[in-house]
Amino acid sequence: MGNVMVAAKTRSSSRSKEKIREENERIILIAAEKVFAKHGLKGATTKQIADMAKLPKSNIHYYFHTKLNLYRCVLESILVDWMKAADTFNTFNEPREAFRYYVGAKMDLSRIRPFGSKVWANEIISGAPEMEAILSSRLKKWVDTCVDSINTWVELKKIINVGDAHTLLYMIWATTQHYADFEYQVKILNNGKRLTDAEFEEKKQQVIDLVLRSVGLNP
Amino acid sequence: MGNVMVAAKTRSSSRSKEKIREENERIILIAAEKVFAKHGLKGATTKQIADMAKLPKSNIHYYFHTKLNLYRCVLESILVDWMKAADTFNTFNEPREAFRYYVGAKMDLSRIRPFGSKVWANEIISGAPEMEAILSSRLKKWVDTCVDSINTWVELKKIINVGDAHTLLYMIWATTQHYADFEYQVKILNNGKRLTDAEFEEKKQQVIDLVLRSVGLNP
DNA sequence: AAAATATTTGACCATTTGGTCAGGTTATAA
DNA sequence: TTATAACCTGACCAAATGGTCAAATATTTT
Incomplete structure (x- = not known):
């Protein structure tokens, strides 16, 4: 039996x-x-x-x-989502839409996958020993494309000249990822309560508006 | 002898x-x-x-x-410099000057003490187990003061209403600290060369201008 | 000068850690 | 049904690690 x-x-x-x-x-x-x-x-x-x-x-x-191999696999799986968000930037011809949707996508990613963002941040803070290759090839190429787009918009007087387009990209990255990487600090400064979905949508819109105004666009 | x-x-x-x-x-x-x-x-x-x-x-x-005690001492010594930069914000009555000098001070700190910023970032990414007390008391109080200042400027129509003042503060923190915490990435995307002092001064001015425009101020 | 106090450091230890492996179980192909 | 290949895991190990300690050295006080 x-x-x-x-x-x-x-x-x-x-x-x-x-x-x-x-x-x-x-x-x-x-x-x-x-x-x-x-x-x-x-x-x-x-x-x-x-x-x-x-x-x-x-x-x-x-x-x-090995642990190192597992770590690399985690980094790779994060890269997929990152690149998906990155693609949205080049989907639009008009800067207002490009920034709106890219910043939105980055904010969503911070909300949905905060741990991935933290692993990424940790890796770069540590000197990016496992990611230097990806950063200098794949990411560099994508950034160069974005910089070209931004410079073209500047030439066409569609946005204000910010000097170096990298500065603008870094601001977008840093600000959006802040909500993932520093979520504990955000929580503490929100009176100890995690942002609700509704609150997060508000912040997302505010971040988008800040970015748009920073390049001279009226939200 | x-x-x-x-x-x-x-x-x-x-x-x-x-x-x-x-x-x-x-x-x-x-x-x-x-x-x-x-x-x-x-x-x-x-x-x-x-x-x-x-x-x-x-x-x-x-x-x-112990290692933990040494770690706490490192965090404390970083806090001193942080608060010094923070003080500049409340030194000015006009938003243009307040943002200009505070962002400048934060950028300088990222340049001068990048390791301190990274330790801080690491600590918060890890859930701030050793700093929760400081964050919820000292930092919270300072942030509340800043939020009040910003809201007053909004009421006086000196800057555009950004919704939640925290969003603006986070953008400033994230963007300025990016140059310390992600300096390896910044280096790679700058063709592998660390930013020179002159280049960094340029970026600092660009960041200041981005922030000013984001709240509707003409740099 | 001598006693007291503070600094220095090699040797040592208990614990933790990444990783191995043998022997078992389970699924699939023959 | 049987053979093969893949999955599973407790027991084990060498190396690394945080921390201790006693003995030596250096400074200060009496």
């Missing part, structure tokens, strides 16, 4: 090998993102990640081999 | 106990700030700090007892 029940139970809850790997990798990546966000690459331990994922530590090593 | 020379050498290079402690604490704090900036509280090791300070590890523990 024991055998039958075990067999039945096993069969009913069985998953294909493919699904198992897929799901466990996902669970581990999500757990790792949180732990790396809080403690950084060196400060995070595989045990913490395992506990967060509710899996034995050996399992983490089984799927990702 | 050996004794004489040793005695002479010892006497000539002798320092008072007071000076010894003062100087060693300073050396250790500077070293710790760099290491904590790069690796965070958990990731930094007392050995790394000792090597950076060119002192034996035991010496670090002699002066600061």
Whole structure:
């Protein structure tokens, strides 16, 4: 009887090998993102990640081999979302729409995936040892395109000349990511209460308006 | 003869106990700030700090007892400079001057003390476990004062209504600190070359102008 | 000069950590 | 059904780490 029940139970809850790997990798990546966000690459331990994922530590090593490799996989998965937001910038020809939607997309990303932003921030604060290659190739290329767009808008007198377009991009990045990276500070200064969805939408609009006015556009 | 020379050498290079402690604490704090900036509280090791300070590890523990205590001392010493910059904001009655000088002071701080800014950022990203008290009391109070000033300027029609004054403050903090916290990224996107002093002064002026325009002021 | 106090540091230790591995279980292909 | 390949995990280990301590040295006080 024991055998039958075990067999039945096993069969009913069985998953294909493919699904198992897929799901466990996902669970581990999500757990790792949180732990790396809080403690950084060196400060995070595989045990913490395992506990967060509710899996034995050996399992983490089984799927990702080393902590450094897992960390790199987390960074890569964040890059996908980042680039998706980045694409919105070049979707529009008019600066008002480009800034409006790009800033909005970055704000949404900070709200939806704050841990990813923190891992990214931690990595760059630490000197970007694992990301220098990506930054100097892929990100650099994207930034150059944006700088060209902005300079063209300046030439066409569509926006005010801000000097170096990088300064404007950095302001957008820094301000939007602030709501993810510094969310604990934002919470404390909001009387200890996390921003509600409605409040966050307000801030998003305010940030968009600040950015638009900073380049001489009337929101 | 050996004794004489040793005695002479010892006497000539002798320092008072007071000076010894003062100087060693300073050396250790500077070293710790760099290491904590790069690796965070958990990731930094007392050995790394000792090597950076060119002192034996035991010496670090002699002066600061535990790593956590040393970390707290580093945070405190950063707070002093932070508050100094903060004071400039309330020195001026006119918003144009207040923003101009405060943003300038924050940019200067990012340039002069980038490691301190990174330690601060790391601490907040990690959930501010050691700083929550300071943030909810001292910083909160200062922010409330600033918010009042900004709201008064809005009522007097001196600047545009930005909705929540916090949003504006966060934009200033985030943008200015970006040049410290993300300096590696800034460097990479500046073709791998660190900003020169002259370049940095340019950016500082551009940031000031962006902020002024964002609240409807003509730079 | 001698006693008292403060600084210095190598040797040492208990704990934590990333990673390994053998032996087991489960799913799939033959 | 059987063989093979993939998944799972407790037990284990070498290295790293925060911290201690005793003994040596240097300064100050008496």
